[in-house]
Amino acid sequence: MASVSTAPAPGMHQIDLSKLNLNQLAQLKQQLDQELNVFQDSLQTLKIAQRKFVESGESVEKLKPETKGRTLLVPLTGSMYVPGTIADSENVIIDIGTGYYAQKNVAGAKDYFDRKVKFVTEQMEKIQVLGIEKTKVREAICMMIEMKVQAQAQNTSTS
């Protein structure tokens, strides 16, 4: 799959690249660098989101029927806690985004977090594939710049 999608791209770009002048090539390279940076940032953000979902999923697994009525300390602030008991060990309320919260049972919550982790992982994979392709194009541009610079140097030395 990957070889099919990447094979025609370098050929197309090679034709394009040899026609561009140095200035255009530099501009193109800069643009690609920017795009690659955006990809890196997105990957970082997705990784954080993924970790949060995984952590939430693990927390929900700790909520078992036998934890009902157990005492725990509820954090009111980062440094102040009040004692409490778990009144309901079967249902949790989940932030599903844009200010909406939905009540789900433990199994439903686990399923929700699993789905979210899967979704985020898929997005990360997509970005990685795109990033690899862009990196290849960037390499091709760098090579072309070098070739053009050398050709220019030779021209000036012979003339």
Place this chain on the structure above:
Amino acid sequence: MAAEIQKKLQKELEVFNSLQKEYQKAVSQKQQLDGQLNENKAVKEELMLLKKDSEVYKLIGPVLVKQELEDARQNVAKRMEYISKEIKRTDVHISALENKQEAIQENVNKLRNNLGNLKIAA
């Protein structure tokens, strides 16, 4: 003559710069809207997955207020509609700015050529 063209060129470049700023603003606005639309899409899917008698809450300030599932679904759908409209509006704005930029770029190139020709003639 050359000074006049130089002046014109300066003016065009100023317009170009302000256009570019506006363009960047529009693009980042579009990205933000895209993000919001995606989030709303995810929420809508989640609301559709919920059973009819599921409890749904909405965060209003620091408190969670209970809501009817159907209301929540409609609200999200309405929001998505609004955001989609905004995205379309921004798209039109962006393409208009692109056209303007191109036109000015052409003008700038022309003026630069004129200036170059004058210099050669002089």
